[in-house]
Amino acid sequence: MRDLTRHRLFWPVLALVLLLAVNAIATPTFLQVRMQDGHLYGSLVDIARNGAPVLLVALGMTLVIATRGIDLSVGAIAAIAGAVACVHIAGSPDPASAGTAITAITLALAVCILLGLWNGFLVSVLGIQPIIATLVLMTAGRGLAMLVTGGQITTVNNAFFKALGAGYFLTLPIAILVSLAVLAITGLITRRTALGMLVEAVGINPEASRLAGVRSRTIIWTVYVFSAFCAGLAGLMIAANTSAADANNAGLWIELDAILAVVIGGTSLAGGRFSLMGTLVAALFIQTLSTTIPTIGIPSETNYLFKAVVVIAVCLLQSPKARAAVWRRSNRSSLVKAGRA
């Protein structure tokens, strides 16, 4: 039992299960999944589908945070991706073809990778603090997206593109499949190659890693590119879902939800050990929370209030000082810490 509660996924999973239980009690049909026209329908499916963009962004964010970094620009990058894809489709001679959709998606992702390279350059080469370096693109990014769309909400009519956000494949929404695929690929890349271990090493002890010969610059650069890629994919999904690019509102505040998901999922903002499964559970938890609140009769806008409570609770749970204050009244550790600082 002790081992169980100590498992890093214990608290996130428990929170998710409790939330699902609340829903199941409030709405008896909540857990039902129906098959209709060869598609799966139900609240659970909706949660997974609506949570897909946040999950994608959070996956990239997990790796960034594991290196002691943060990426604030993901929302703006998502908007840019949507804008690039939609503008390309709208402007192409054959706006409804699969080929156009594929080039649009490729083009958008290529742009995102460039933006990721830019962020990574500022952080790993110029050595600017991540929060500030990515703030630049966070501020300018939406302007760039509007520049691309010309300030309009660009709508497209391309069934192939739309499928990315709203389509189904083998009874399941494609958005879910894509995000799970990225999760699986990320898991494979980080755990089957040495990327995960090196990311953690750099995040836990940068100096020791340097002395062991780790090329931390390359590692850090890579994670920002990956984060931008994930954000771009999420942005495409959001644009595809509505078949429109809204440079102002697409992916708005998604960086905060993603950071929240990473933190709730058990990855410390101080870097180091990360958990992709934790991020998955936490992303679902956040999405379920947004679904639950209106279900149990509270105005959905108070969503923020609950998120604040969750953030505070998680912070205090993770803060060694807060735990120490609960367990024993002693100022010793603080003094020692101050002395070593």
Place this chain on the structure above:
Amino acid sequence: MTHMSADAHPSSGPRPGDAPSDIEPVVEMTGITITFPGVTALDDVSFRMFPGEVHALMGENGAGKSTLIKALTGVYTIDAGTIRVGGTEQQFAGTATAQAAGVSTVYQEVNLCTNLSVAENMMLGREPRRLGRIDHRRMNRRTREVLARLGLDIAPRSRLGDHPIAVQQLVAIGRAVDIEARVLVLDEPTASLDSEEVDKLFEVVRSLRSQGVAILFVSHFLDQVFAISDRMTVLRNGRLVGEHLTRDVTRLELVEEMLGRELEVLERLDREPSRQPDERRTPVLRAVGLGRKGALAPVDLDVYDGEVIGIAGLLGSGRTELARLLFGADASDSGTVELRGRRVHLRSPRKAVDQRIGFSSENRRSEGVIGDLTVAENMLLGLQAARGWLRPVPPRTRDQLVTKYVEALDIRPANPDALMRNLSGGNQQKVLLARWLIMQPDLLILDEPTRGIDVGAKAQIQQVVDDLARDGMGVVFISAELEEVLRLSDRLVVMRDRHKVDEIPNVQTTTADLMAIIARDEEVARA
């Protein structure tokens, strides 16, 4: 673990005549014990200071000097013992209470705010105020007075960061003086000063002494300690080993007391007579004039295959700086390095690793161990970094390597998935050693690999080093323990005051010989 040597001064308390008996000590610390998780940093240490004396606190790395200072200045709380300042018992709850009791400190890495003005750094927290607002004019005037007392002619309103470290150091002392401290702690105040600046500092110290301030002087420069101090206290491994009048002690006695003698019975390494380098071969590494301003005066060094070069010297002698330059951990600003006759430029550890050099830092915890990774991951980190993240070490190779080294080095627990931070210091050190052995380097630099670990692990590590050299690896071995250096090395390099001062073959060299070189007063050379 360590016992006081028979010939060390058996004076754990003051001897009669040490200090005028009619003067009350201004600081009296008795039975001070401080423990950190897993370490006893200070063990029942007693310490006194009298008004108007310069008192030197001596000891090697890990002797407990800085812990004792931090206890006296209120940074650490003590687990046992009492601290009396000016006759009254003190319960320090922080630096502010210690300052209020009259204890001020100037730390090695000047702890002031370089973004503020000189005057503010001197007065902050006690600045003259009028109706709640700071009276800048009065503050600057008073600062000028204090600066004049220190013989320093700088503008009070200038930014502290625009001045050289030496001036910052004096400003820090000025702050302490202005507090009207009864006790002034100077922690390595001369580490970054040139000799003229040191003279200046000593002038100030002497004038403070004549005003009745008790000055605690911590420095690894023996010359300076003998030049300025009246009395000294020596610590080793967290214990008090001696308290003397400076004039009663010779350098040699002091060095002996600081370094101690190991009475523990380590199995004698069954080694052949010292291997001598074959000068006709190309050395693995040849450094010519390798140096870095402020850290190490240019050094020449050759390391041949299959030999252990022992580097002896006190803390701060430049032994660690040399190791770091050889590995590219710090950038050198003079000299050249050749590997097997080929000129290389070691810009970073990465480059050094590519050239088959390995380095284990003296700061195991902050520069070696990745605490939240497993033993296996820590062991393979170097190899993996060299291969790049796209080419992971195949699981089978990985298991083989880890099993091999866990067994060969007797790492406990023998669980490759245990978290590194849960291992004891000795086992962590073995894992770090394995990290480099896996890479099969041509040259391995080990900086204090046996510091703070138990005897068993120490013997094992020594055995490994010996075996490596036998198998043809070049090893640079640094240790504060002279016995250990002598036991392992084929050649000895002695460092002092950031210079290489001697290089001798290890043929029937004794610790006494080494200590004599380390302690040799080079008045002649300096004149």
Place this chain on the structure above:
Amino acid sequence: MTTATASDVSGRSFVDRLKGYSPPSQVLPVLATFALLVGMFGVGSIRYEGFASPQVVLNLFVDNAFLIVLAVGMTFVILTGGIDLSVGSVVALSTMIAASTLRAGWPPTMAVLAVLVTGTTLGLAMGLVIHYFEVQPFIATLAGMFLARGLCYLISVESIPIKDETFQSLSAASITLPGELYVTPTVLISLLVVAIAAWVLHMTRFGRTVYAVGGSESSAMLMGLAVARVKVGVYAISGFCSSLGGLLFALYMLSGYSLHAVGMELDAIAAVVIGGTLLTGGYGLVIGSLLGVLVLGTIQTFISFDGTLSSWWTKISIGVLLLVFVVLQRFFTRREVS
């Protein structure tokens, strides 16, 4: 060291005064921002008729009074090396509290008091969590941001108009200056805040400790300064400034709405950075932040004068300016370290 200059005391102090007031680190970035501002006006006056008129300049203050106040609070926080993401939400919450209490018939002074107390308390709470539980400022103020937005929605999802006479008359009031120019009372309040902040930062022990903590927290601790009071205090000040800014914003908009001031924290941070304050703490002036706000305002004015430039150039140019200043800061601090 003690040669040459010891001859003439008065002469020396004069020389001191000339060479001693070492400005580069503090004042230079502010001068750069000021030059940028002047340059932008120069270009504007050449390109557009009426750009450089005094009223255009005054309108910068009128339209950005609330942002000036926010930037002042943010300057305190950033000077200690922290960050406050909650300010935009607290502005929204302030407009909501003002609007709802006034609708409920509270006297205006009570409504104002309620707003200021709420904002300050929220800031204080964040400061306590940051200092005593060692939670990163980023995440603690993120929680504050969510909390304040959530409270907005709790009060009302709809926009609430402000019909109180005092507020309405204050909002409509203008102070006429010679030459047919005018400013609003909000401008005076914001400038008063700037003046008080500058005084506190330079003339009080608290203010100097803010700089000391930003320069080196551990040094400040070892110097025996009141680090805890300052670290908690700056967030309380930022909270107070956010709520005061919220009141000014309420006067500007005459409504309370949950979606007011979305993303305004980014504008405040950008203004502070462009004003030359180092994001790592320890260097910066309140007057710089004021100039930073004016630069942001000028960009907007530029775009509104130029019919052909689209609104998104505001964001892009703010981003570019941010980049330039951040990179410059980076090289400045790198030199400092070496």
